[in-house]
Amino acid sequence: MKPASCSAVSSATILHKFKPAARIGKELLAELGYRASLSGQSDHPALAWRRTGLSGLSGERDGPALMVPLPLATFVDGAILALKSLSGAPENLPINGSLLLGERARLMNLSRYGRASPSGHCRLIDAKQSRFALNLARDDDWALLEAWLEEPATTWEDVIRIALSQDAETLVQRGGEIGLAISLDQVAESKPWFTETSYSSVRSVRAQPLVVDLSSLWAGPLASHLLHLMGAHVVKVESISRPDGARSGNAEIYHLLNGGKQCAAFDFYSADGRSDLRKLLAAADIVIEGSRPRALVQLGIDAEKLLAQKPGKVWLRLGAYGDDESRVGFGEDIGVAAGLSTIMQKAWGAPFFVGDAIADPVSGILAALAARTKWQAGGGSLIHLSMRDAVGRAMQLNGTKDDWPAIASEWQALGETDDADLYPMRKPSAPIEEIGASTRQIMARLC
Amino acid sequence: MGDIIKAGTKLSSAVCQTQIMALRAPIERLEITCGGAPMVTEDGEKGEMDSDLAGGTLVGKRYVDEREAMEFLCTRAGEGTVQVNGVSLDIKQAKQLPSSD
Numbered sequence: 001m002k003p004a005s006c007s008a009v010s011s012a013t014i015l016h017k018f019k020p021a022a023r024i025g026k027e028l029l030a031e032l033g034y035r036a037s038l039s040g041q042s043d044h045p046a047l048a049w050r051r052t053g054l055s056g057l058s059g060e061r062d063g064p065a066l067m068v069p070l071p072l073a074t075f076v077d078g079a080i081l082a083l084k085s086l087s088g089a090p091e092n093l094p095i096n097g098s099l100l101l102g103e104r105a106r107l108m109n110l111s112r113y114g115r116a117s118p119s120g121h122c123r124l125i126d127a128k129q130s131r132f133a134l135n136l137a138r139d140d141d142w143a144l145l146e147a148w149l150e151e152p153a154t155t156w157e158d159v160i161r162i163a164l165s166q167d168a169e170t171l172v173q174r175g176g177e178i179g180l181a182i183s184l185d186q187v188a189e190s191k192p193w194f195t196e197t198s199y200s201s202v203r204s205v206r207a208q209p210l211v212v213d214l215s216s217l218w219a220g221p222l223a224s225h226l227l228h229l230m231g232a233h234v235v236k237v238e239s240i241s242r243p244d245g246a247r248s249g250n251a252e253i254y255h256l257l258n259g260g261k262q263c264a265a266f267d268f269y270s271a272d273g274r275s276d277l278r279k280l281l282a283a284a285d286i287v288i289e290g291s292r293p294r295a296l297v298q299l300g301i302d303a304e305k306l307l308a309q310k311p312g313k314v315w316l317r318l319g320a321y322g323d324d325e326s327r328v329g330f331g332e333d334i335g336v337a338a339g340l341s342t343i344m345q346k347a348w349g350a351p352f353f354v355g356d357a358i359a360d361p362v363s364g365i366l367a368a369l370a371a372r373t374k375w376q377a378g379g380g381s382l383i384h385l386s387m388r389d390a391v392g393r394a395m396q397l398n399g400t401k402d403d404w405p406a407i408a409s410e411w412q413a414l415g416e417t418d419d420a421d422l423y424p425m426r427k428p429s430a431p432i433e434e435i436g437a438s439t440r441q442i443m444a445r446l447c
Numbered sequence: 448m449g450d451i452i453k454a455g456t457k458l459s460s461a462v463c464q465t466q467i468m469a470l471r472a473p474i475e476r477l478e479i480t481c482g483g484a485p486m487v488t489e490d491g492e493k494g495e496m497d498s499d500l501a502g503g504t505l506v507g508k509r510y511v512d513e514r515e516a517m518e519f520l521c522t523r524a525g526e527g528t529v530q531v532n533g534v535s536l537d538i539k540q541a542k543q544l545p546s547s548d
Contacts, residue, residue, distance in 0.1 A: 121545065137545035143518070147470040150455035178468060178520055179507065216544055245544030294507055326507075330545075 018045055018071040019396070021097075024078025025085070028366070031192075032373040040081045042096065046411035048073035051423045052102030055415055058344060058352040060114045067412040068354050069347050069404055070340070072362070073098040075394040079365045086372055087230045092429075094229075097365055099423035100222065104253045105356035106425060117353045122332035124185060124341060124351050125160055127168035131351060133336035134159065135181035135329075148175050176327045181320075183329065183388075185351060187339030187397065193389040194370055195322060197304075201380035202312035208232050209285035209314075209375050213261070216244035218331065218357060219318050219387065220290045221257045222364030227286065227372060228260050229429065235280065235442055236261040236433075239268045243435045252428075259428040264443075265436030274300055276443055281306055283446050285379070286371050290318040293325050303382060312379035316371045318363055322386025329387060331357025338391035347408035362394050363387040449478035449532075457522065458486035462496040465504045465525030471518040482527025502528035502535065510536035 019027075021042035029036050042048065049055055049068055059066040076097030084090035094100055104110075110118035117123070122135035136142060145153040148171070149162050163171060168184060175182035211234045213224035221236070221244070228234045236258060238244055243265070246254050264280065267273035278301060281287055287303070289296070296303065303315045320329025321337070329337065332353060340354040367385050374381040452458075452472045459466045460481035467486070479486045481504075483497030504510070506524040511517065512531055519529065519536065529536050 144470060146454040147468060147520070148455070150453065177522060178470070241540065242544065245546045247546075249546030292507070294505075298505060 018074060019078075021074050021077035021081055024075055025080075025082035028079055028369060029082050029085070029373065032370055034373050034377065036082075036085050038081050038085055040084075042074055042077040042081075043098075044414065045071035045074045046414040047418050047420070048077065048096075048098045049411075050415040050418050051420060052098045052355075053106040053422050054102045054355045057105060057110060057112050057118045057356060058354055059112045059348075060350075061112060065112065066344070066348050066352060067408055067415050068340075068344070069408040069411050070343060070354070070395050072355070072358070072394050073101065075396065076101060076362060076365050079369050083226060083230070083365075083369050083372065086376060089231065092229045092231075093226065094426060096423065099426070100365060101355055101358065101361045102423070103256065103425060104218070104250065104361075106422070107252045108250050110356055112352070115351065117332040118356050119332065122181075122330070122336075122353070123156060123159075124336065124353070125163050127163045127166055127171055130168040131185040131341075132163075132168045132172050133183050133185055133333040133341070134175070135333040137181065137330050141180060144178055144180055148178055148180060176324070179328055181328050181330045181333045183333045183337035185336050185341050185345075187342050188337055188388055188392055190392060190397070191322065191386065191389045193366060193393040194383050194385045196374075196384075197382040199307040199313070199380040199382065200311035201378035203378065205312060205375060205378065206285070210283060211235065211286045211288065211371075212237060212280055212284035214287070214289035214291065215318060216290065217246050218257070218360035219364040219367065220288050221246065222361060223316070223318075223367035223371065224261065224288050225257045225259075226365065226368035230372065232286070234261040235284075235438070236263045237277065237280065238263065238265045238435050240265045240273070240436065241267070241269070247435070255428040255432050256426055258432050260430030261433065262438040262442060263433040263435055264439040266439070268299055276439075277301070278306075279446055280442065282310060285313060286375050287313070287315045288318070288367065288371065289316070292319075292328070293317075307380070307382055312375075314371050314375045314379045314381045314383065316367055316383045316385060318367055318385050318387060320387050322384055322389055325384075329359070331360035334359035334387045335391055337388045338395060339397075340391065340395070343395070343404060347404040359387045359391050363390040366390050366393075449476040451475065452477055452479065456488065458488060459490045460493075460525050460527050461485065461487055461491070462494050463525035463527045464523055465521065465527050465529065466490075466523035467504070467510070467519040467529060468522050469517070470509070470520055473516050477517070478532050480530045481525065486529075496527055500528040500530065500535075501526050504529060505538070509539040511539045512536055515539075
């Protein structure tokens with residue numbers, strides 16, 4: 001008989017209960033309508049978190065690295081176990097899910113900066129009574145500050161000073177409305193991590209899906225990368241005038257996430273470009289995208305119509321907030337919106353960021369699992385994945401009784417006495433293509 | 448004629464559903480119209496649109512003048528064309544993505 005929960009070390013103290021990875025994987029498959037029994041080992045969440053390389057990213061810059069008292073690593077280990085159970089060649093997938101959380105931070109040598117995120121773009125800021133996270137990841141975001149605050153502001157210091165006398169909810173509401181990535185630092189109400197609309201399915205699916213990925217940065221590309229490792233043919237689509245920003249970021253992580261994908265690029269401003277894009281989307285078995293709905297409507301792309309036209313298609317949309325699709329978010333501020341920094345505040349007495357843009361890899365892994373499970377079951381599915389709620393699911397809060405300081409100090413000790421190697425860094429699976437390198441070849445094959 | 452517009456000010460069309468927010472504006476009096484009629488700070492009764500100025504606005508898009516001295520964000524779409532001092536505004540290209548997030 002399997003225990004419902006386990007603890008890694010036997011001692012007289014009562015350790016925080018957490019579910020083993022195999023059980024999480026089974027639960028996730030069940031949530032996606034799939035029954036399976038899974039087996040597989042995983043490390044204690046505290047040990048796994050240290051071995052991702054992320055344990056150095058929380059805490060004050062000149063203070064100790066602080067443990068995250070949440071079983072996030074075990075959660076994604078479970079999701080990868082579930083993905084492996086669906087794969088004919090599970091050995092091609094990463095040895096666990098945890099290492100995916102930390103590989104970008106390790107390649108970029110990121111560090112901790114207290115209330116600033118390891119990437120430097122996102123900050124935790126005090127307003128009059130509560131706190132919020134603001135992510136100024138795009139250069140253009142700085143131009144919005146004055147309209148947002150309704151007084152001149154050009155630096156973080158200006159924002160911090162002005163926000164202190166204002167109401168956080170108003171600032172977040174107003175900031176979201178003008179397109180800033182901004183969120184309240186609070187534990188979000190628990191909501192499903194995806195919603196589904198069903199369309200016509202098919203009885204049998206082809207050996208491997210054609211995945212068309214319109215997304216950029218980390219979450220979406222990670223999802224299509226995992227599908228690629230399972231054998232899918234992946235086409236990465238970019239706008240000629242607006243390529244994936246990750247191309248100009250760290251080259252190694254870009255290579256890891258995009259190796260082996262064919263690249264197509266279209267001129268989204270021309271009728272021909274949009275028509276080619278629609279043709280490609282019509283042929284896709286799985287579409288992954290991270291756009292706000294209006295962006296696709298403005299391009300003349302109608303997901304519902306494409307789903308109705310081709311039975312068996314799976315369309316997966318990654319959104320920051322499932323309940324408000326017009327709001328933007330990035331990995332760090334979405335993690336804060338789920339409640340990660342609030343838990344750090346409860347555990348350590350001060351709010352800190354957790355991991356590196358954590359909502360991205362967590363959502364990317366779940367997106368791959370959802371898309372693959374639904375496609376394998378015959379498809380006909382429009383999935384809206386809510387990144388905030390994906391992180392919420394990964395946090396596995398089970399009530400308000402948890403003694404966060406006690407769990408944190410116990411896990412901190414486990415982490416500090418762990419002398420195992422960090423999880424191995426992966427090697428890219430295949431070469432990358434330049435933007436649009438395969439457009440002609442792909443379009444010729446469709447005709 | 449016209450008013451000095453502060454960044455953050457919301458303006459509504461008097462002839463359609465369009466609503467815009469000033470992100471950046473020079474400190475000078477500006478005549479801001481939509482569909483030919485002056486835009487207002489309070490939503491209200493709708494008048495008639497000039498059919499030559501019915502180019503439409505797209506929600507979420509940023510609109511700029513030729514010199515990019517001013518910039519507006521469309522917060523609600525409508526059918527009218529937004530003009531400043533008699534010159535139509537153009538859509539600004541989408542924000543470049545960050546290299547990491």
